Amino acid sequence: MTKIHYHVSFPNPDDHLIHVSLRFTVTRSGTVSLSLPVWIPGSYLVREFARHLSALSVTVTSKTGSVRHGFAEKVAKNRWSITRLAAGDLVTVRYTVWAYDLSVREAFLSGDRALLNGTSLFVVPESCLEEPCRLTVEAVASHPDWSVATTLQPEAVDARGFGTYTARNYHELVDTPVTIGHMDRIGFTVAGVAHEVVCTGASLRFDAARLLADLKRICQTQADFFGTVPFSRYLFHLHLTDDGYGGLEHRASSVLLAVRTDLPWPGMTEPHSDYLKLLGLFSHEYFHAWVVKRLRPRTYLRYDYFREQPTHLLWLFEGWTAYYDNLFLRRAGVIDETAYLRLLSDDLTRVLNNPGNQVQPLAEASFDAWIKLYRPHAHSASLFANYYTLGAIVACALDWQLRLRGSSLDAVLLELWHRYGRNEQGVSQREIFAAVAHHGGPRLARWLAQQVATAQSEPLTELIHRMGLDVEIERDTLPDLGVRWDERERNAGRLLVAQVLAGGAGERAGLAPRDEVIALERVRVTPSHWEPLLRRYRPGETVLLHFFREGVLRECRVTLGEPAVKAVRLSMRQRLSPSVAARRTAWLSARATGSDASDRRNQESDGRMTPTTTPSSAN
Incomplete structure (x- = not known):
């Protein structure tokens, strides 16, 4: 097949139906199989996009100009077969996609905007994944103020961006989202490369200059870190709503979903926590342009869109990214040391409060993302590790240990980038451990292998101290029932058990999810009365x-x-030796790491995983 051409239109945006057509020319007589992806790379769950597709029809035009209605037999949940085709036939496939999932993963259409994610929209002849593609986006007659934002290559578009775009192949097409609607645009340049944020759904005033300045510093710091910008243009698709959060990476863009009040308000002096969370999301997805989209597991050199494609390495590709996202806020000067340590403390708190981290190894959590992390249930916190937060804390502990040896996780990551990412060769777990051994010695590589392959948890206190930090663990003032409440029901005035934590008081007593607690020692309880009682x-x-x-x-x-x-609670220790002060400064500012004689004598000291003490001072 040649000349793969998609056309999308939106006759009535308020019905949420995207009309799609696909045209291609048959090069060999016989049968053509069409498929729609079942997942989108970066979000590891079979999402069954075909559930939204309907009214598929086929028209075949022969070389002589005769037209007939073809027959597309559905042979699987996401697969159709078109038979009795001759070489030279022009096949047109038409269908509609119901698009009303305002997330970073699927397609969305309303009277306010549209988001096109190709994996949920574009049926493809299975033999044509490497063929060049065209995409025509038809203007929306009812919305003359709408425009188009995408990093696809324009071929023939109007001033608002409607028209035809090209992609080198299907992979590039579905890895390049398209935003359509009325949008705010802010742009900046990093390393000579144009960057732009397109923002839809803001609906309120915000400090665009503040967002631009902070984001530029973050992007510039990451570009300086890697020493190269691997794209010719970058686009942040920021979709704002009243309730939502998430991000998804692409090769030259990312889609972000956030609450509109996360944006900085005019005149804001100190960044509020929700704005820092938003900046962390920007940082996370931008970092993925290097780590995941180019440096990636070897099994992901070619995506299989039509079935699960697990990897044991998400503890690195998501976990290390989750470590660096907030660290780059500090290195870029967007936040100070105190604010960064608060964010790192939050990650440590989440790790300590997730019992599943003591049950499931990181490698297994990575492999099982398809059936566990993305499909949580009432007992998930007690059974499953989170390769984002636990992976980030393991990365932090690894970084600190490398710095005690005169190196850093920066050096390991840059070696992996230059060897396996820059040329997109893919990397294996063995090669990751080899890079750690090269910079930190074989014992440290064995420590990392143990952290990944087992669910052991060990103290992190010594490392915290040696990085020039103090740690304090604050406990609740109430005795522990060992359950977590359903917050929605709590806001509605009911104490409904959402989770019963393994090994806790509630589990020993026989409580279960969905139990509604109504009395304590025969006294009626409500959410407002529970804690005082x-x-x-x-x-x-x-x-x-x-x-x-x-x-x-x-x-x-x-x-x-x-x-x-x-x-x-992590905090900066005030009285430090020069060597510890230099080590801490290098970590937070990304300057070269030094080492002293004491570090070299202790270069085989063990790293530990869980803070256990609450010292007020340290030597």
């Missing part, structure tokens, strides 16, 4: 709970546990 009891005491389960009143006795960890 529970505060009257101490850890180790046994209390009577009444609750409804499946509409039946029940009771149980719960022996209350010790207060749970509320927060880990």
Whole structure:
């Protein structure tokens, strides 16, 4: 097949139906199989995009000009077969896609905007993945103020961007999102490369100059770190709403979903926490342009869009990225050391409060992302590790240990980039461990292999101290019931159990998800009364709970546990030796790491994974 040409139109945006046509010329007589992807790279879940596709029809025009209606037999959930085709036939496939998922993963269309993600839209002849593609985006007659934003190569477009674009192949087409609508645009240049943020759904005033300045510093710092910008243009698609969060990376762009109030307001002096979260999302997805889109698992050199494609390496590709995203906010000067340590402390708190990190190894969590992380259930926190947050803390511990040896995780990552990423050769776990051994010695490589392959957790306190930091663990003031409440139901006035944590007081007492707690020691409880009542009891005491389960009143006795960890707090130690001060400064500013005699004598010291003490000072 040649001349693959897609055409999308939006006759009535308010019905959320995207009309798609595909035209191609048959080069060999016989049968053509068409398929629609089942997942989008970067989001590791089979999403069954075909569930939104309907009204597929086929028209065949022969070389002589005769036209007939073809027959497309559906042979699988996402696959169609067109038979009795002759060489030279022009095949036109038409269908509609219902698009009302405002996320970073699928297609969306409303009277306000549209987002095109190709994996959920474009059926493809299976033998044509490497063929050049064209995409025509038809203007929306009912919205003359709409325009188009994409990094696809324009071939013939109007001033608003409607018209025809080209892609080198299907891979590039589906890796290049398209935003359509009324949008705010802000642009800047990094290393001679144009960058742009297109923002839809803002609906309120925000400080665009502040966003531009902060984002430029982040992008410039990452570009300086890698020493190259691997794209000719970069586009952030920022879609704002009242409730949502997420991001998805692409080769020369990313799609971000955030709450509109996350944006900086005019006159803001200190960045608020939601704005820092947004900047961290920008940093995370931009970092992926190097790590994931180019430096990636060897098994992902060619994506298989039509079935699961697992890897054991998400602990690096997402975990290391999750470590660097906020670190680059600090290195770019967007936040100070105190703000960065607060963000790192939050990650440590999440790791400590996720019992599943003690059950599932990181490599297994990576491989099982398709069926576990992206499909959580009421017991997930007790069974599954999170390769984002735990992977980030392992990366941090690895970085600190490398710095004690006179190197850094920066050096390891740059070696992997230059060897396997810049030329897109793909990398294996063995090669990752080899790079760590090259910079930190074989013992450190074995430590990393153990952290990835097992679910062991060890103290991190010594490393924290040797990096010039102090750590304090704050515990809740209440005894622990060992459950987590359903926050939506709590806001509605009900105490409904969402999760029962493994090994906790609630599990030992027989509580279960969806239990509605109504009384403590025969006194009625509501969300507002729960804490004042529970505060009257101490850890180790046994209390009577009444609750409804499946509409039946029940009771149980719960022996209350010790207060749970509320927060880990890292802080800058004030009195440091020159060598420790230099090490900490190098980590936070990305300057070259030094080493002293003490470091060299201790270069085989073990790194540990969990903070356990609360020192007020250290030598």
